[in-house]
Amino acid sequence: MPGQALACGLATVDVVQVVEAVPEPDEKVLARASTVAAGGPACVAAMACAALGVPTRFVGAVGSGPLSAVVLADLAAHGVAVTDVAPPGLRPPVASVLVTEATGERAVVSQGAAGVTGYDPVSDARAGLLLDGVGAVLVDGHHLPIALEVARAATARHIPVLLDGGSWKPGLEELLALVDVAVTSAAFALPGGGGLEGLLAAGPGWVAASDGAGPVRWCAADGGRGQVEVPSVEVVDTLGAGDVLHGALLAQVARDGTGDLPGALAAAVSVASGSVTHPGPLGWAEAR
Template sequence: MSRVLLAGLCTLDVLQLVERYPADNEKVTALAQTVAAGGPATNAAATVAHLGGSAVLLTAVGRHPLAAGIHADLAQLGVHLSDLSADDPGAPPVSSIVVSAGTGNRAVVSTNGAARTLTVPDLAPLLAGAAAVQVDGHYPELATAVLTEARRRGIPTVLDAGSWKPVIPQLLPLLDVVVCSADFRPPGVAGGPPVAAYLSAHGVGWIAVSRGAEPLLRWTPGGFVAQPVPRPAVLDTLGAGDILHGALTLAVARRWPLTDAAFAEALDEAAAVASRSCAFFGTRAWMSASPAANPAADPAADPAAGA
């Protein structure tokens, strides 16, 4: 079983599915509601565990009563939680999310945990046996320490680059794989090939751009190569990028060291998982509806899965 360490944000997500967004001072009744642990690293960890990997989540949760929901969700999923703020009495970051049933679009109001100060732990036992690590750029000191130690140990490193963060320039030399959203923009750098060239110039070996329902763009020495993604009926896109990164990190762990063909396969597997999740409301329903119909869900389909 491939062991993956994921470091970053953990929130408590409260999701409401509505026929339409309410107007000012209007109340609407939700069609459905769900509550789950959220955040980029957390949703990625949930995905790793669901797909048969051993997921270790390094984050900050605390001992506020609201943290009980986070602990219960992660325990049910089989995610091993290492809480760096276990004695903090403050509430965990909470995201309030309204999803439009008609479009799959959402409105989000949240906090990002920036107010919490974390002490980086001894990473040796946490990284022992790890086949890959992923960070999301939240808690910069933690991300830097995890990537530095992983690089020292020869463990492949992955960044969920959903948006630009000030810490990213110091992380780039420590990264093997970066999959960024189309909105990811280094200061002064235009989108498209200039972003990939920027990442490559800073030492990143494997680069791709995710664009929702549009084909993934995989960077090669000859430029971008488009990889189509499945296009399911979309109910909710929340967390799809996080799920993509979780599935990709596990696929990288199972295939390391990468070749261009192996990276392309890993991207295809991850895209299949993320696309499937968009057909369900919330970030968990896709896991229990039926077995995931892709090779990443079946370790026996991957000869490196047991590594």
């Protein structure tokens, strides 16, 4: 029966350095703390969803080798089942992350999924196995050919498809036509503009946009409009807060469906707000 979740998209290895200030050109600074962990929008969302008690599967390009082992170990530690669609020889990209100690703000450099081809395809039969018992699917727009295969299979089975819209990516218009719920960042913009109304016109029936500590605005194809206030908290680290928001929303929809999306969004915002009071994207889960 439904109640499980599937997240499809990018996995990275995040090398995180906490610094007093981001260095200027040619400047060297001493890190206050350093970590190496699995990252990427869908990967972190999958771990967050699992941390909230929802059995979760991750579909992405993980590959083999020492970097892949970091990703697989973190996903396993959070109880996330993995389906690897990586082409031969792939290694997950490394993301360099600087977190400013005083504010929790982060700066990220990453190659993402650029240039990856030759995926192990997700046939309809394979998708059927992956989606068995799944109540909601999240895609982040990375590894687009795989995201499209998973989204088409979910749509055919009447499983809600959620989009983490961090930024616009070429070809995303095809994926948007398969999406039921899209939650974007403030940095997301359609090529032709149009804001949330333009995003609705692209296919989803319900859309929202986060804006850091500002309210999360939402609107629906039936004319509904509203916003969710973000609680005021003491920020330690903003890294992965958006990914946690999507993982928490995925958990809500997988368990309860799409009948109360404003309520599901409010619950997800609460989890994401709590996440920034701990170091790392999943420090809040480890502290539970």
